[in-house]
Amino acid sequence: MxxxxxxxxxxxxxxxxxxxxxxxxxxxxxxxxxxxxxxxxxxxxxxxxxxxxxxxxxxxxxxxxxxxxxxxxxxxxxxTTNVTAFGREQHHFDFLKDLLKTRKGGSFAIWSAGCSSGEEPYSIVLNLLPICQRQGIKLTILATDLDTDVLNRASRGVYPLDAIKHYDLETKRRFFLKGTGSQNGLCRVKPLLRELITFRQLNLISSWSHPTPFDAIFCRNVMIYFDMDDKKRIIERYANSLVQGGFLFLGHSESLHKVSERFDNVGKTIYAKQQ
Ligand SMILES: C[S@@+](CC[C@H](N)C(=O)[O-])C[C@H]1O[C@@H](n2cnc3c(N)ncnc32)[C@H](O)[C@@H]1O
Known part of the structure; x- marks a missing residue:
């Protein structure tokens, strides 16, 4: 004590x-x-x-x-604890890439809930946009967080070059602008990445007013801070906000065990809403 x-x-x-x-x-x-x-x-x-x-x-x-x-x-x-990174848990993006390869046309709406300073929604777009363009799928992302400071950083889309060092040259060239002069050592996400994302402040334990349903929700490393009752309530609302068969992605140490029975576990920390 x-x-x-x-x-x-x-x-x-x-x-x-x-x-x-x-x-x-x-x-x-x-x-x-x-x-x-x-x-x-x-x-x-x-x-x-x-x-x-x-x-x-x-x-x-x-x-x-x-x-x-x-x-x-x-x-x-x-x-708030805002730790995040580009390409965090890449297997989630690979899962969606494989899924989208099998689709043609239509749209795909994703919610990044607890998006922190933006690395998560930008990672989603830079992984999925090339496939969506090829398959004629319209990709949209809603990215929300409670913390207004990190949301401002997300909206600005400026990061240290180090944060994207693991991406190949083609990805860097396609999606980022390298800073020069006073911006040396920094990069900025290109408008084509930024334009697909709507950033909004949202408290997950209050009411939500954005349009639904989503095809996928990312809520990674957020609910570890919540107690069981809040977790259950939020997961129930996620289930109601997803299309049938829609996907929920959780953080590496999170699971729906004893939290919800409305999802099937279809991969490492990947859940599909039951039909
Ligand atoms: C550790 S970060 C996770 C960032 C990202 N999802 C990832 O996994 O890399 C947790 C985020 O959840 C946000 N958060 C905490 N409580 C929240 C709440 N009640 N509503 C919305 N966001 C919340 C924090 O502000 C923080 O940015």
Missing amino acids: RSANSSSSQEFIFKREHFDQLRKIAKGYAGISVGEEKFQMYYTRLSKRLRSLGMTSFDQYVEMVKHTEAELPHFINAI
Whole structure:
């Protein structure tokens, strides 16, 4: 059990009651369950926020988060975990490539739920667009996240060159522009990639208002932060948002075991909605 953190080496006093109140707000607002091990992470990330607000104590900050609606997005942006990468779990994209090779014409709609800074939806497009163009399939992507900071980065589509180093030269040339001058070491996604994606802010545990159904939903490494009741509710809504036989892709450590019986497991962390 953590006790008050009042070590003289710490800039602010961060007590267990501050942590408990803040993690309760994160759970209520975003469904994010926060374990004991996040105590130090909360302190480090939120201290930055206190500094930028010119505040001197967590007492003040907790009151602000509780009573000032405008602070809530800043608080949430500070405590979300946004780790992501281009080409993460490539086998998911390969699965869809094989599927789309067998189709001709029509459309294919994908939702990247919890898209973070955009690497996931851009990876979807750069993997699937060549096949969709060949097969005459209209590809559309909705990409959503709760965190407005990462969504802004996603929309901008600018990344370090290192982030795409594993792609072959042809893929890099086709989908990215290499930065020069002050943009040296960076790349920007080309408009043809960007134009297929609609970025929107969306809290998965609140109401959804976007059009459905989707042919596939990517919700990878998002629900690990949710408790069982929220997971069940969201997966049920995903099932209702997919076409019959539509696909749900989860993160490498996630599964639908004991969560839902509306899907069949058809590959590594790949689920198909039952007919
Ligand atoms: C670890 S990232 C996963 C990114 C990407 N899907 C991947 O697997 O590479 C988790 C994302 O879920 C988002 N998230 C957390 N709670 C959420 C909620 N209640 N509604 C929507 N997004 C949420 C976070 O902001 C974060 O960007």
